[in-house]
Amino acid sequence: MKLDQYEEDMLAGKHGPGKRRCMELLTKFGEAMGADRMVPIRSAHTMPKEPLELLEDLTEGVDRLGAFTTIHPTMSAFSLRNWEQMGISPDFAERELSVHRKRQEIYKKAGFYETYTCLPMLAGNLARPGERVSWIGTGLQLMANSILGARTNRDGTVVNLAGAITGRAPYYGFYEDENRKAQVQVDLKSLDVGRMDSADWGALGYWVGAKAESRNVVFSNLPELDLDRLRYLLPPLSVTGSVGICHIVGVTPEAASLEQALGNRPPEEIITVGPDQVEEARSLYARGNRDVELTIFGCPHCTITELGVIARLVKGKRLTPGKRLWIGTGHQTYALAVLMGFAKDIEDAGGVFASACMSAIPEPPIPASVKTVSTNSFKAAHYISRLTRGAVEVWTADLQECLEAVLD
């Protein structure tokens, strides 16, 4: 692999042992991927549950990261601020907190921005079309490529961290135009998209992901969608499949037309999706009994507009005693929700906010008393039902129904 002078210097240890170790990892990985060079990355977004020893090793001697770097939500619903209100056990919290405080010392010293959100584009890390970045989280990687038109590979946590620290990444995969073209075309037929609720959008992505597997997708005939619908539709494609880019004609910057998304080639496969397919996915997390102990929103993190919707629905009401409402949102969005009065309405009703991941939650931190969860997120439903190994049943429904299930 051909390296420039700065990269050679890092590899030779001239910028400290941490950057040397990172460049060693990146060059070996790049060579395995067939990359012939490194490229600078505009920003990174890393995951805050690094094994401490690894984080210390890779940041040894690093007082400035190589790229502007934001951080993913604290993992598995663990809110640093208000875990007690969430009903999380003190034993679990103390274990998490003691390690996390040590990570935070490193974050501050090296200059990580502690955003703790899976929507870093709403918290100062706005990657633009064509910019190369290294962002973590399979759902976010898909959204970065598909909504922003930025370019990220589906890096794992170590290559990603090494990218943040050095500001470099091997040139391969989704950085190259050729590898971004759609292979599978999805046509919607007889689907009344105007009537689809948030869970329907997730169900659509969940169904399509299983068919697409690891191939690039294009939706040929979706109407213009707002961010709230896009963030329910896209992440499930990386749950049932490992899709890295999903073009939406008219939304994705490099998909002004279907032909452009496909690279002027015919698709490998055309998949037609209608109400039956959405219903098939919905039926996977449907149940008759609506008596749930916990409702979870915020996978991906709730936007301020969605917090406004929730606030209007719960204003003046109370959760049924013993029931819980957890809302994942970035602490920046929470600050705005406080200003807007949304936070008060929701907290007065008994809801709690967490700048934490609402997807892959085992028990704990899900309190032992919780046997049934409702959520409007198909990604959260998928992972919670699997990680709790059947101990918690997950039911998906639209936001309003999920709220009604826990309100008095």
Place this chain on the structure above:
Amino acid sequence: MVLKGRVINAGSVTAEAVVLDTPFSFIGDFDADTGRLLLGGHALEGESIAGKVLVMPTGKGGTIAPWIAFEAAKRNIAPAAILCRKGEPITCECAITIDIPMLDSFEENILDVIETGQRVRIDGDTVTVE
């Protein structure tokens, strides 16, 4: 028998092989407390890969897999090497992170020429089945 492969991460090791016929992930297919395979009804369910040469078609999914491999290596329950038909990004990243030999792209189908329990010597791009 001597096989030549493409080196993804270089090193030398001699260890017993575990030959898996399905794609492997450190998330889901691996018990990070014991180093054993978690494969449901598969014949190799419960087989330890700690200190073994893991032979497999390819790897799969999971962005946090390198952390799991790292924690496993710290506790000496990670595999000693990985040989596969085709290395995909995340498994390459795992092997490079914990610095164990990993090779792919053999002329032979390595799933046919290596059997579970055989001793395998890896040195650079050369794999010797003893």
